[in-house]
Amino acid sequence: MALPDDYFLEIESHFAQRRGTPFILSAKDWVLMQKWAADGIPLPVVIEAIDSVFDKAAERKKIVNSLSYCRHAVKELWEERKELQVGASSAVPEEGSEATLEKLAAAVAAADEEIAAEIRGLAREQSVPAIEDRLIDVERRLMERALAKLPQEEVQAMRNEIASMLGPSLDEKTRKRTEEAMLLRMVREKLGVPRLSLF
Numbered sequence: 001m002a003l004p005d006d007y008f009l010e011i012e013s014h015f016a017q018r019r020g021t022p023f024i025l026s027a028k029d030w031v032l033m034q035k036w037a038a039d040g041i042p043l044p045v046v047i048e049a050i051d052s053v054f055d056k057a058a059e060r061k062k063i064v065n066s067l068s069y070c071r072h073a074v075k076e077l078w079e080e081r082k083e084l085q086v087g088a089s090s091a092v093p094e095e096g097s098e099a100t101l102e103k104l105a106a107a108v109a110a111a112d113e114e115i116a117a118e119i120r121g122l123a124r125e126q127s128v129p130a131i132e133d134r135l136i137d138v139e140r141r142l143m144e145r146a147l148a149k150l151p152q153e154e155v156q157a158m159r160n161e162i163a164s165m166l167g168p169s170l171d172e173k174t175r176k177r178t179e180e181a182m183l184l185r186m187v188r189e190k191l192g193v194p195r196l197s198l199f
Contacts, residue, residue, distance in 0.1 A: 013181035029067035049073040
């Protein structure tokens with residue numbers, strides 16, 4: 001499954017944010033993320049698994065030094081979610097996505113009614129992977145539109161806050177990618193919009 005760079009950037013910036021320090025993923029970490037993408041694991045599942053690993057590590061006072069620490073948690077959570085999706089009813093997952101899409105649309109409606117209508121329309125898609133692919137694109141456009149509507153001084157204030165969190169040690173390319181992913185997360189939180197995913 002082809003995914004936009006956002007999938008990887010969101011994982012990278014979320015991991016760095018949870019770690020609390022600027023962090024550049026290793027080549028091994030990138031291979032792991034590409035495997036998750038190829039396996040069709042939705043971004044919200046990966047983010048939730050990363051959070052659970054960091055939460056457990058904090059309780060045990062351990063440090064998570066690599067994304068590979070999260071690989072088992074991601075795999076287990078994805079297996080659990082797939083079972084829940086299939087076992088939720090006698091219907092196949094494709095037939096059970098309408099209620100979830102309606103909840104997502106309702107959560108987005110206050111921010112962007114046009115995008116909410118598009119989310120509702122995804123119920124016509126034939127498969128969960130197809131819906132997930134479309135939701136990634138819809139979320140990207142939702143965030144772009146939300147950013148364009150915000151006063152520029154507010155956007156600049158967010159960018160300044162992100163820059164102060166990241167510090168000076170990142171190379172320019174990594175800094176730019178991480179800043180953009182963190183900015184989109186801040187905008188999403190400001191709007192109260194959830195991740196757009198069936199899972």
